[in-house]
Amino acid sequence: MPGRQLxxxxxxxxxxxxxxxxxxxxxxxxxxxxxxxxxxxxxxxAVTAAGxxxxxxxxxxxxxKWAVVVPGDGQPxxxxxxxxxxxxxxxxxxxxxxxxxxxxxxxxxLSAYALEARHCFIYIRGEFDLPYRRVAAxxxxxxxxxxxxxxxxxxxxxCDIVVYRGAGAYxxxxxxxxxxxxxxxxxxxxxxxxxxxVRGLYQRPTVxxxxxxxxxxxxxxxxxxxxxxxVGTDKSPGTRLISVSGHIERPGVYEVELGYPWRRFIDExxxxxxxxxxxxxxxPGGISSQVLTAREVETLHLSHExxxxxxxxxxxxxxIVIAEGTCMVHLLQIMLRFYHHESCGQxxxxxxxxxWMHRIINRIVAGEGRPEDIERLYYIAKYNDGTTICGLGDxxxxxxxxxxxxxxxxxxxxxxxxxxxxxxxxx
Amino acid sequence: xTELVINGKPVQARADQxxxxxxxxxxxxxxxxxxxxxxxxxxNCRMCxxxxxxxxxxxxxxxxxxxxxxxxxxxxxxxxxRKAMLQxxxxxxxxxxxxxxxxxxxxxxxxxxxxxxxxSKSGDPxxxxxxxxxxxxxxxxDNERCILCLRCTRFTHEISKxxxxxxxxxxxxxxxxxAADRSLALDPYSDNLIDLCPVGALQSREFLYKARVWYLQPxxxxxxxCARGCTVQIWHRKADWQLKALDARQNxxxxxxxxxxxxxxNGPWICNKGRxxxxxxxxxxxxxxMLKGTPVALDAAVDAARALIxxxxxxxxxxxxxxxxxxxxxxxxxxxxxxxxxxKRDCEPQPGEPLQDDLLIRAxxxxxxxxAQALFGDGPPTLPAxxxxxxxxxxxxxxxxxxxxxxxxxxxxxxQPENGHADVFLPLSVQTERRGHYTNFAGTVSEFQPCFxxxxxxxxxxxxxxxxxxxxAVSA
Numbered sequence: 021m022p023g024r025q026l027x028x029x030x031x032x033x034x035x036x037x038x039x040x041x042x043x044x045x046x047x048x049x050x051x052x053x054x055x056x057x058x059x060x061x062x063x064x065x066a067v068t069a070a071g072x073x074x075x076x077x078x079x080x081x082x083x084x085k086w087a088v089v090v091p092g093d094g095q096p097x098x099x100x101x102x103x104x105x106x107x108x109x110x111x112x113x114x115x116x117x118x119x120x121x122x123x124x125x126x127x128x129x130l131s132a133y134a135l136e137a138r139h140c141f142i143y144i145r146g147e148f149d150l151p152y153r154r155v156a157a158x159x160x161x162x163x164x165x166x167x168x169x170x171x172x173x174x175x176x177x178x179c180d181i182v183v184y185r186g187a188g189a190y191x192x193x194x195x196x197x198x199x200x201x202x203x204x205x206x207x208x209x210x211x212x213x214x215x216x217x218v219r220g221l222y223q224r225p226t227v228x229x230x231x232x233x234x235x236x237x238x239x240x241x242x243x244x245x246x247x248x249x250x251v252g253t254d255k256s257p258g259t260r261l262i263s264v265s266g267h268i269e270r271p272g273v274y275e276v277e278l279g280y281p282w283r284r285f286i287d288e289x290x291x292x293x294x295x296x297x298x299x300x301x302x303x304p305g306g307i308s309s310q311v312l313t314a315r316e317v318e319t320l321h322l323s324h325e326x327x328x329x330x331x332x333x334x335x336x337x338x339x340i341v342i343a344e345g346t347c348m349v350h351l352l353q354i355m356l357r358f359y360h361h362e363s364c365g366q367x368x369x370x371x372x373x374x375x376w377m378h379r380i381i382n383r384i385v386a387g388e389g390r391p392e393d394i395e396r397l398y399y400i401a402k403y404n405d406g407t408t409i410c411g412l413g414d415x416x417x418x419x420x421x422x423x424x425x426x427x428x429x430x431x432x433x434x435x436x437x438x439x440x441x442x443x444x445x446x447x
Numbered sequence: 448x449t450e451l452v453i454n455g456k457p458v459q460a461r462a463d464q465x466x467x468x469x470x471x472x473x474x475x476x477x478x479x480x481x482x483x484x485x486x487x488x489x490x491n492c493r494m495c496x497x498x499x500x501x502x503x504x505x506x507x508x509x510x511x512x513x514x515x516x517x518x519x520x521x522x523x524x525x526x527x528x529r530k531a532m533l534q535x536x537x538x539x540x541x542x543x544x545x546x547x548x549x550x551x552x553x554x555x556x557x558x559x560x561x562x563x564x565x566x567s568k569s570g571d572p573x574x575x576x577x578x579x580x581x582x583x584x585x586x587x588x589d590n591e592r593c594i595l596c597l598r599c600t601r602f603t604h605e606i607s608k609x610x611x612x613x614x615x616x617x618x619x620x621x622x623x624x625x626a627a628d629r630s631l632a633l634d635p636y637s638d639n640l641i642d643l644c645p646v647g648a649l650q651s652r653e654f655l656y657k658a659r660v661w662y663l664q665p666x667x668x669x670x671x672x673c674a675r676g677c678t679v680q681i682w683h684r685k686a687d688w689q690l691k692a693l694d695a696r697q698n699x700x701x702x703x704x705x706x707x708x709x710x711x712x713n714g715p716w717i718c719n720k721g722r723x724x725x726x727x728x729x730x731x732x733x734x735x736x737m738l739k740g741t742p743v744a745l746d747a748a749v750d751a752a753r754a755l756i757x758x759x760x761x762x763x764x765x766x767x768x769x770x771x772x773x774x775x776x777x778x779x780x781x782x783x784x785x786x787x788x789x790x791k792r793d794c795e796p797q798p799g800e801p802l803q804d805d806l807l808i809r810a811x812x813x814x815x816x817x818x819a820q821a822l823f824g825d826g827p828p829t830l831p832a833x834x835x836x837x838x839x840x841x842x843x844x845x846x847x848x849x850x851x852x853x854x855x856x857x858x859x860x861x862x863q864p865e866n867g868h869a870d871v872f873l874p875l876s877v878q879t880e881r882r883g884h885y886t887n888f889a890g891t892v893s894e895f896q897p898c899f900x901x902x903x904x905x906x907x908x909x910x911x912x913x914x915x916x917x918x919x920a921v922s923a
Binding site for chain 1: 488490491492493494496503504506509511528531532534535536538539568569570571574594595597614616617618619620621
């Protein structure tokens with residue numbers, strides 16, 4: 021087990037996702053106590069003190085996000101759980117939605133209490149079938165049990181949760197794109213300022229948090245900020261759910277204590293690289309994080325600060341393990357096809373740049389690469405960085421420039437010899 | 448007030464302004480495609496990227512001012528990024544300026560020459576998309592030229608509220624499309640999209656391939672289509688570029704009409720009726736003076752009219768509310784003492800024409816009712832029973848309703864059956880042939896300029912009234 025566990029604390033059984041079993045594990049007692057004994061400010065303070073960082077990929081401190089919402093400012097506040105998990109390689113929120121939906125709901129209720137939000141939304145990826153059914157069933161159970169819809173006990177706090185299914189757009193996972201979609205529009209991300217915590221859903225202060233971030237709230241409130249900080253490292257407290265895929269013996273979702281040695285996680289917890297091949301590279305947190313070579317991975321620990329200093333990020337926790345013998349040119353083609361397909365088309369650099377890069381890489385893979393193509397890819401990546409409305413364009417650029425930086429010889433080989441050094445293998 | 452520094456120059460700004468607004472107001476040009484002062488901020492073209500010292504690049508159109516910020520609108524980094532944005536924008540733009548009506552007044556063209564000037568960095572084929580899409584019987588859409596600034600969709604959502612346009616698909620396959628259940632044909636303001644489009648993606652079907660804009664010149668004028676009195680620019684061929692081979696009428700026709708921005712009256716918009724001024728002014732003109740339908744020289748007809756006026760004991764006049772303030776004043780000055788004058792309505796709303804809305808269109812379909820009523824009162828256009836001479840000025844008069852037996856002097860610009868029934872018919876010039884002012888429904892006075900020379904066989908109303916009054920002045 022990769023370190024201590026905060027979320028995966030119960031055995032998975034046929035009924036472990038139900039309200040009855042969640043109650044039997046002590047579920048909703050934190051909420052009951054908090055509503056009686058804690059003020060909303062105390063909950064925000066606990067989350068701030070715990071140093072919880074957003075688990076959706078940007079690692080923005082959750083407490084700082086919440087602090088922007090002014091209590092009692094006379095307008096409705098909204099809380100939205102971002103369950104539109106769409107980053108390639110990432111399927112960790114799915115574990116919570118399938119196996120611990122009530123943990124999410126309790127976290128949302130506590131957060132809604134802290135933020136004075138009367139209405140909450142769960143925006144769930146449309147392709148998620150079982151997770152949707154589990155969450156929808158959990159919300160129904162919670163309504164029937166009186167946790168939702170009417171005042172809980174004598175606290176006067178009541179909250180409604182609406183589950184909304186997305187229709188399959190990657191940018192709808194970006195917080196402002198998500199809100200546009202939730203409002204019934206095309207999921208175009210919005211320009212900042214204003215921040216969403218100032219003007220978000222229906223132009224009201226809105227907090228959009230990742231499912232995993234919200235699922236950590238109940239634990240923080242129950243055991244205190246210090247207990248949360250005791251897990252993980254100083255600068256990245258707590259654990260991360262990491263979904264491992266690619267060339268790995270035991271793919272799946274793991275809860276990793278932050279600061280856990282990376283190589284040990286791959287070799288021991290995940291059973292090593294598939295077929296005992298040597299490790300070539302790892303994409304640490306969804307394809308939008310910069311790829312790291314086996315040599316870089318060797319000494320690193322899985323913590324936010326160490327990955328940042330290595331020029332990458334733990335991102336969404338979607339780890340893709342790449343074994344020796346994989347064609348990085350082909351891999352980049354697959355990644356760029358995704359960005360091209362998912363660019364919403366709103367702002368210029370990303371709309372044109374993702375397609376441009378995709379067409380260039382298609383040519384290289386087809387053996388029609390030109391010597392200037394690598395410089396061109398760098399150029400497109402450079403002018404997507406920081407010039408777009410949301411992070412999609414930047415992310416595509418990061419992915420490309422990291423690939424080119426670290427595996428430039430493979431691209432040059434493909435262009436010069438009009439074929440892949442590894443015959444295009446990606447399996 | 449907030450003080451910030453743009454390119455080293457300290458400038459004052461209101462706290463609610465954006466850096467773009469402040470920069471433009473203080474004389475620093477920042478290129479934009481999607482930004483428009485009357486529309487919401489989309490921030491999608493990314494052309495207005497500016498550098499804030501210590502904070503890097505961001506778009507100026509969505510950047511609130513903050514005290515002491517140092518903005519650079521022309522740093523090396525900004526220039527490099529502008530170049531790159533133009534590379535992106537032209538990546539799939541066909542660059543078919545040679546056959547594009549927008550050429551010569553196209554922002555993309557201007558910016559390319561000003562800020563980029565380089566060949567495309569891509570050697571790959573451009574993406575194809577739908578061309579010559581009929582959005583309505585007035586507007587054509589070319590999705591290849593479209594740079595997706597979304598000015599048009601925002602206009603139909605925020606200004607005209609027809610909700611007729613949207614975007615389908617995503618990424619570089621995004622395309623402007625007509626909404627399934629709404630039609631741009633029902634939008635009386637749709638032609639503003641043609642001016643609004645910063646490139647040649649939305650084209651006027653009326654103007655399509657009619658002229659290159661650099662052969663045209665605009666003349667400030669006023670749309671006479673309703674009491675709003677929107678200021679417009681009437682585009683006609685430049686004097687230096689007259690066509691010699693074709694029909695001479697090509698040289699003195701209205702080629703197109705665009706709004707003349709005027710915050711006091713119409714802002715930057717006009718309605719579709721204002722685009723079709725040619726349908727008003729280029730109807731078949733009356734250019735021949737007549738006595739009871741018999742053609743005579745203009746001078747002879749004026750003499751006859753003068754004789755009728757001198758002989759009348761109770762002359763009455765129906766005043767045109769299409770006349771300029773100058774003409775109305777001339778009538779008042781020269782003939783006002785002799786005539787009982789009533790203001791008539793020259794034009795009534797046509798069937799199917801939008802009557803009135805909250806944006807511009809007014810129910811009174813005449814340009815100068817306010818100006819005419821200011822001089823001649825707002826009484827009904829009925830004449831005293833004792834009337835023994837009627838002077839009718841302008842269209843829209845029912846001859847059958849006139850006092851029986853009274854001779855008629857008729858002043859009109861267009862060929863109409865009534866012209867021949869009048870005892871004296873005097874052809875008049877039209878608005879595009881003279882200078883003048885109209886007073887709109889709210890009392891705002893605007894000016895129009897002459898675009899074309901009037902024919903010698905038609906009279907100018909101002910001079911005509913003076914001529915009609917002359918002998919009376921002599922005998923007195």
